[in-house]
Amino acid sequence: MGIRPMPWDEWIELDNEYAAYHRIRSHRLHTRGPKALAFLPAKVGVVNSAYEAAIELVHELAEYLIRRYPATFCVTRHTSSYIASLSDSPRKKGRLDYGWDGAPAIKEITVVPLGVTHDLPLPVDDESAFVDKPLQSDADDHTSDPGSTCDVFWKGIAERAMKVAALLVQDDFALMVEGQDGRYYLQGGAICIPGFWRMEDKLGMPLEEIHLSGSVPQCASHFRPLNLFAIPSFLGNFPFLFPLLLLASCWGNIHSGLL
Numbered sequence: 001m002g003i004r005p006m007p008w009d010e011w012i013e014l015d016n017e018y019a020a021y022h023r024i025r026s027h028r029l030h031t032r033g034p035k036a037l038a039f040l041p042a043k044v045g046v047v048n049s050a051y052e053a054a055i056e057l058v059h060e061l062a063e064y065l066i067r068r069y070p071a072t073f074c075v076t077r078h079t080s081s082y083i084a085s086l087s088d089s090p091r092k093k094g095r096l097d098y099g100w101d102g103a104p105a106i107k108e109i110t111v112v113p114l115g116v117t118h119d120l121p122l123p124v125d126d127e128s129a130f131v132d133k134p135l136q137s138d139a140d141d142h143t144s145d146p147g148s149t150c151d152v153f154w155k156g157i158a159e160r161a162m163k164v165a166a167l168l169v170q171d172d173f174a175l176m177v178e179g180q181d182g183r184y185y186l187q188g189g190a191i192c193i194p195g196f197w198r199m200e201d202k203l204g205m206p207l208e209e210i211h212l213s214g215s216v217p218q219c220a221s222h223f224r225p226l227n228l229f230a231i232p233s234f235l236g237n238f239p240f241l242f243p244l245l246l247l248a249s250c251w252g253n254i255h256s257g258l259l
Contacts, residue, residue: 012061012169014069021170022114025192029163032192037162039155039188040204047179049151050187051158052094054175058120058161059098061168062109072112073168078104078122086124093153094123109168118164121157158188166190174199176207186210 028036042049065073083104086092098105110117165173172191176184183206191199202210 008064009068011064012068012171014072014170018072018170019114021193022111022116022167025166025170028192029166029190035198035200036192037159037166037190038199038203039158039162041151041155043204045180047177047185047187049154049158050175050177050189051154052123053177054158054161054165054188055094055121055123056098057173057175058165058168059105061165062106062120063098063100065168066109073109074112075106075109078107080104091125092123093125093150096122096124098122109164111168116167118167119160120164121160123154123157125153162188162190166192179206183207 039050039054062073062075066075077099083096086096096105105122106120108117108119162173172189172193174189174191175187177187179185185204185206186199186202187204189199202213205213
């Protein structure tokens with residue numbers, strides 16, 4: 001295991017099996033439901049939810065993809081006037097400045113070779129599924145009460161964002177959120193093509209427990225003496241001038257078809 005700087009061009013890579021992966025991932029999201037895509041609410045005093053992280057992820061991903069693969073993806077953006085009209089509106093429940101280089105946030109992204117278009121959600125309560133539900137103000141903690149209508153709103157938006165992210169690329173996403181104890185917890189994600197683990201078994205666990213609970217060979221004997229579980233503390237003190245890659249040796253053999 002190791003950590004090194006990640007060149008932006010290497011964040012997401014697509015290959016000639018992209019269409020096949022898209023079909024498989026779409027099918028698994030549809031048939032496996034929360035076994036493939038899930039979120040946990042905040043655990044008060046321990047860790048926040050990953051709801052806002054999912055929304056940020058899909059917008060960052062879309063901005064990246066149209067620059068990295070301009071022949072494969074195209075987008076339409078919200079108008080500046082629309083974003084401005086929401087700035088002081090009670091409909092706004094979170095940040096709206098997801099566009100890169102000062103551009104308005106992306107509204108839709110199209111996968112050109114597949115002819116598929118996805119809407120990118122914003123934390124705005126004009127979505128049809130939520131317009132009749134009372135929402136708390138920005139000052140309220142939307143992660144503290146899993147049963148509140150505000151939490152339902154955020155979870156719904158996050159699930160939509162995560163589904164789009166999962167269908168845009170061939171990779172799975174696991175959202176780790178820093179807890180109050182400095183450890184990173186798996187609070188959500190889309191795991192459509194896992195190796196030898198299930199998200200439902202790991203959701204809510206901190207980084208080290210994810211590995212130790214799965215009886216990863218030589219995990220306890222090698223990781224603990226080398227203090228590799230101090231990675232969260234290391235990351236917390238690292239200047240975020242460029243993205244990082246956390247490298248681990250995780251290999252397996254697949255014997256059936258494409259996957």
